[in-house]
Amino acid sequence: MFNTNQKIKNKFDYLLNILVLILIILFYRINIVQGANINWVEISKTPVGIQYLDRESINIKGEGIIELTTKYLKIDTNNSKRIEENIYIMKINCLTNKFKDISVNGNKNLTAKWEDPNGDKLLDDLISDSCENV
Secondary structure, three states: HHHHHHHHHHHHHHHHHHHHHHHHHHHHHHHHHHHOOOOOOEEEEEEEEEEEEEEEEEEEEEEEEEEEEEEEEEEOOOOOOOEEEEEEEEEEEEOOOEEEEEEEEOEEEOOOOOEEEOHHOOOOOHHHHHHHOO
């Protein structure tokens, strides 16, 4: 009986060591992602918000299509303080100057449709700047 208990304990210790090793690897990978360099560059500013672009995130996805990460800071016009921050992953069609938000704050938008910026200065400037640097 003692021999059987010792074998079970050895197997348990082995599995526990494997689990610890897996957790260490996972936490190490998370730290790599969190430590990734984000190069936020201010693209445009209005009284209601500021648009930033991570220039390192621009990827060409097809003819005239790019994908990038952008950050929008909404500003309270009464006191000029930041009231909201959103991070977007968007696709931009540089041929038509349309965009679609495929992710907002890490939540994928599977039903995103191509949209026109409709004169929104922040979006117009983002599209212009992003397509110019591709």
